[in-house]
Each structure stands twice: as structure tokens, then as C-alpha cells.
Amino acid sequence: MPKSASDNRLLDRVWRFFASVKLTVTVLSVLALTSAVGTLVPQNQDPMVYFRQFGATVYRLFELLDLFDMYHSWWFQFLLLTLTVNVVVCSFDRLPAVWKIAFDKSPRFGPRQFKKSVIVAEFAAGQDAAQAQTQAEATLTKCFRSPRIVNDEAGYAVYAEKFRWTRLGAYIVHVSIVLMLLGGLVGSMFGFEGFVNIAEGEQSDVIHLRRGHETRQLDFAIRCDDFDVSFYSNGAPKEFRSTLTLIENQQPALTADIIVNSPLRYQGINIFQSSYGKLQAEHDHQQAPLTVPDKLTLRFTSRASNMRYFKDTVIGQPVDLPENAGKFVLIEYRPQAEFGGQNIGEAFIGVLTPAGGQPVEVLLPLRFANFDKMRGGRFSIAVEGDFHEPFHAEEPPERYYTGLQVTYDPGVLLVYAGFIVMIIGCIVTFFMSHQRYWVDIRARKNKIWVSVRGVSNRHQLGMERKIEKLAHRLAPANTTIERKPQ
């Protein structure tokens, strides 16, 4: 079907629209602004939380705009798509012209191209024009590929250039953007991201997907042989380690330890140490309910002197800190306390009111006697007593479960290729340039003068130095180089 003129005009207008840098600047700005919104509105939380936080009207509006999962919303994906089309169309629109310049077999050279030379570096080269010419020719042939010599009635001149291909630098960066977005697309279409909690000694071949509340069956089962967590003396976690065995067709295929930052990869699937927790020992719990002893002993250790003070107390009874430093009261006992998202076992919660200060909540885990030192207060507090026996006498050895992140992303290779291409592209675009030089040799005032001019398609500031440098290479040693503005 032959295209009508109006069809062509419309197509042309669409092409112009997507080839415009205005669109690029607009889309990049809108992406920056909207991305910020997603950092202010917490993402992917329970609808109830949002409802309570924002109220019904705002909740419905945000829900409509997909603001609770905005980076995966249709309009954000649409912005990314627009950027991709923009990058591709822009590149195809401009590439032919730049390509022609970059790979021109017979580039045009003449004084006209050097009108924008920032400086002229000149020196007097004695009396012998032929010698100066041979010298210039030899040096330039060494530094540049195929310099061009023009010797006509206008005078003797050598033109030389390098890094013409760097004019393509921006397109290298554009290719990298497309690679990354493509990799992201492949990942979201064919990959998955899920998690599974496995108790020590047990196994699972089903994971919960992060998005969509679905599960997925793996081709192999993961068995958690052992889980270990170790702590530094200040109570901060040191290492989480899971010993895993992968079981394929009822046969153990592989046993390996994983820690944070050192995952296991099997059949393209990655298994990461992500979290852990303590299993509730349910029946034991019922048989021997934990009771808090009537009397507890508080230990206060002075940070300055390391001096220790002991005071007896019960929950709810305030005690005075030594040295009139304030008041402290235990308010609660928790069998499963959390710190920084980690289960740290049995702990007391207290409220410390320093003399002349605001009350602060203090966490005192029983397993880490020096835990409160981390707070950095005047006194560190710990709960002491014989309660370890009654607390743990009836309990079986602790059992943990390990929390694993399980992912498969066939797009990663594309994204990584994009990373490498982007770094190369940025270096080429920012720090290399197409440099052209014009060395002109002519007689003036009974002397032979060699003048060097140069232009580059980027950063003129660096060009000044490069022109001078070339003049120095051309000149015999100890020659004074004069630099003049063009």
C-alpha cells in the first residue's frame, strides 16, 4: 500500500518527537522526581499499614496511582519505555552523520577548520625551511597515523589528527543503557526472586515469590543441615552461616556453607543467606512456662571507672542509679526479643531516666551481658541472677531456622555487559576527544616560523596544553615557544 504524504508527515513528526533531546531531558527529570516519591512513601507494605497512615481518601488515590509499588507501576514502566525509545531513536537519528565523520576515508583539512584553535604556539626554527619541514614531518609521522602534507602556493602545512572514533562515545553509553534496560526486562520476564525459611534438619523445594504472593517449585530441594550465628563482644552480629545440602532426585548433589556475601550458585539459581530466627519450642513451652524470678539483680558498670554497683529489684520497681545519675525501672520481660531485626533471645526492657535527661528505652538481653555497653551511656546496665538455670533447665537445645533468598535472573549477564560498556563509554566520551592539529611552516622576517594550532570536539581547556606540548616536541631543545591567543 503506497503511503500518503500525510502518513509520512505524521511518521516524521513522531520520529522528530522521539529524537529530540528535549524529550530526553524531560523524561530524565520526571524519572528523578517520581523516583524520589517512592523513597518517601514506603513501598510494598501491608495495605492496613497504609490505610492507617494515610486515611481512606489518600489511600484510594495512592492505590489508584500504584504508589505503593510505584517502581513496578504501569506509568513508571511507561517512562522507562519512553526513555528506551528515545535513546534508540536519538542514536539512529544522529548516528549516520557522526559515523560518516568518524570513519571518513578522506577527511577535509584546511585552515578553515582551525579558526577555533584556543592558542597558537609558535617558535623560530632558524633559516632552513626544508630542515624544519623534514623535522616536523618525522615527528608527526611518529605521533599520528598518516598525517597529511600540503605544500602549495599558500605555504607548507601538515595536518594530523587522532581519536576520531571517540566521536561515537555517546552512542557507546546509549548502547549500555539499552543493554541494562533489556537485561532488566529479561530478568523480570524469565527470572524470579523468592525466599524460604528452613528449620535445621529439614528441607524444602518450594519458595515464596517476593511479588504476587505465589509459590514456586524448584527442581531440587534445599536441606538446612546446620545454622550458626556468632556475635561480637558488643552484641553486634558477626556471622550468619548455614550449611546446606541440595538434593536432586532424592540424592544429595552438593553440600556447602553459605554466609552473607558468599552465596551458593547451582543450575543458574542463587541461594543467599538472608535472615534467621529461633524456632518456638511449642510443647516444651507449654510444659514448663517460663517465669520471671521474684528478685532480680541489676548490675551498673561505670563507663569512666569500670566500677560495678549491684541493686536488687523487681519488675516495675524503680531504682536509683549510683552517683545520682538518674532512675531506672524494668518494665517488661520478653522471651523472644529483637534487635536490628534479629532475634537475640530472652531480654528485659527497661526505661532509663538520666538525671536531667529524657527517658530512654533500654534493651537488656540475658545472653549478652555487655550488650548495653554499646549504648555508650554513663553506666551500662545488665540483669544478673540465677535465672539461667530455671529459664533453660527444661528447654531442649535451641533450634534455628535459616532464611534464604533464592533468585534466578537470566538478565544479569546483559546488565553486567551494560555496566562494562557504560564505564568504557563514559571514559571515551568524557576524557578522550577527537584532536586535530595544523602545523604551519613559513618564512617571516627572515626567519622560518613553525606555528601549531589545534582543535578538539570536546574540552578546549585541555587542548591548550596539548598544543604547547606538540610545539615542544617539534622544536629543537631549548627553543622558546611563544603562545598567542588565536
Next chain:
Amino acid sequence: MSSSLSLSITTFVFCLAALFYIAAVIFKRPMLGHLATSAAIAAWAGNTVGFVQRWIESYQMGIGHVPLSNMYESLVFFAWTIISVSLFVEFRYKNKLVGAFAAPLAFLAIAYASLAPGISDRIQPLIPALKSNWLIAHVVTCFFGYAGFAIAFGLSLLYLFKQPGDHPDRLRSYLPSAAFLDELTHQMTLFGFLFLTIGIITGAVWANSAWGSYWSWDPKETWSLITWLIYAVLLHARLMRGWRGRRIAWLSIIGFMAVLFTYFGVNLLPGLHSYGQG
């Protein structure tokens, strides 16, 4: 001598360098310029020594790790990157002006590290998430990026200050040409952009090896992307639409605000980078 003593002395020397640079620009005495450069080199050396000492001390405590693991250590390193880039520019372009902005910024960074409440200068053990070889590559590249943007920000302020009026008053006549400022700002932006790009990329590769996802829209990641987008807008406006001068200077200032938010502000939001807080 301990690292904290070295770094305290260094903070003082940074203050001296900042004062000398500013005095050198105002009074235009070569002597002041020499003093400023000497103080800056001394501060750089002191900062380097303090950094290395802290590294050694962490090994003596049995929890050895590169001192780039919390807010205090990153601020000390930020000061070091700023003064390193500034000295490089000063020697390369034979211009002391950049120091008049860089030295005060470096001083602010290192002084804030020791004085701000809630920033602990104690050497703490490395939490499991940070135990990776990517830590050094990621933090070093990010902070060189931040340093480039910080200096571009200082130069942009100066540009806006220099450009509005045409009457050459006393101070303005000592400043270099607007074209030079504009070009130098651009060079610093390119430098910052390259390093921010590598910083984000190393972060993504690290995230993929630690958490199984190279990008999870965590607030710090997102804000680094926002920063990257703002500077990408700046570069396209300049290189493709020919923007120069004041408009670019404003974009550069907005970009640096995003850098500051990525660095400090994000800690107010919940996310994976929470260890950067205290």
C-alpha cells in the same frame, strides 16, 4: 600517636588551609597562596596518616577492616577525597581558587565527623553485610564522585557570584574568567559523573552477590540514581542543547543537594544502607 589524635590535628590544619586559601583569593599575596598550599598538603598527609593508623588499630583490636564502614569513617575519607581532587586540580591548572572552596568543604566534613552528636568515632567490628571485597571499590569510587561534585558545586556558587553584575568590584577582579570557571565546573562534573557511575555499578554488583538482586529500589540506591539522573540532565543540556553558565551552575547546585541527600538524608528513611548512620 593514635589515629584520633592525628585526625584531630588534621582537622585543625584543614581549618588553617581553608583560611589561607580564602585570604589568598581576597588579598592576592603569593605568600598566602604558598601557605595555603603547604597547609593543604599537610592536611592531606595528616588525613592519610590518620586513615592508615585507624586501619592498623582495627587489626590490633582483632576486628581488622578498612576504615570505610560507618558515618565517621566515611566523613574522614570524604575530606581526604575532596582535598586530593582539589590539590590535583590546583597543580594541573595552576590555579588556587579551587582550594578556597574545597578546603572549607573538607574541613566541614572532618569537623562534622568529630563534633556532630550521634556520630561515634569508635572502631566497630564489621557486620556480616559489609564483609566483602566490594566494600573498598564501592565506597572509594562513590566518594571520589561526591568529591568531584562538591568541587563543582563550590565553583558553581562562585560562578553565580561572579556573573550577576558587570561592574568589576574589588573581589571579582581577582577571580578568574567566567569561561574558565564554567569549563572547570564541567570537568569536575564529568569526573564526578564517571565515579558516581562506577560507584553505582560496583554497588549493584555487590548487591547482586550479597542479596541476590542488583537493584532493589532501596532509598539509598534510588537517591544515587536520582543524583545520577540530575547530572545526566545537566550533561545533555550542556553538550546537546548548548547550555552554559548560570543555568548549568544552578543544575550543578541542585545535583549537589541530591548528593547530600543521598549521603545524609537517606539515613532518615528506612532501608538496606542503615549501617551508614552512626
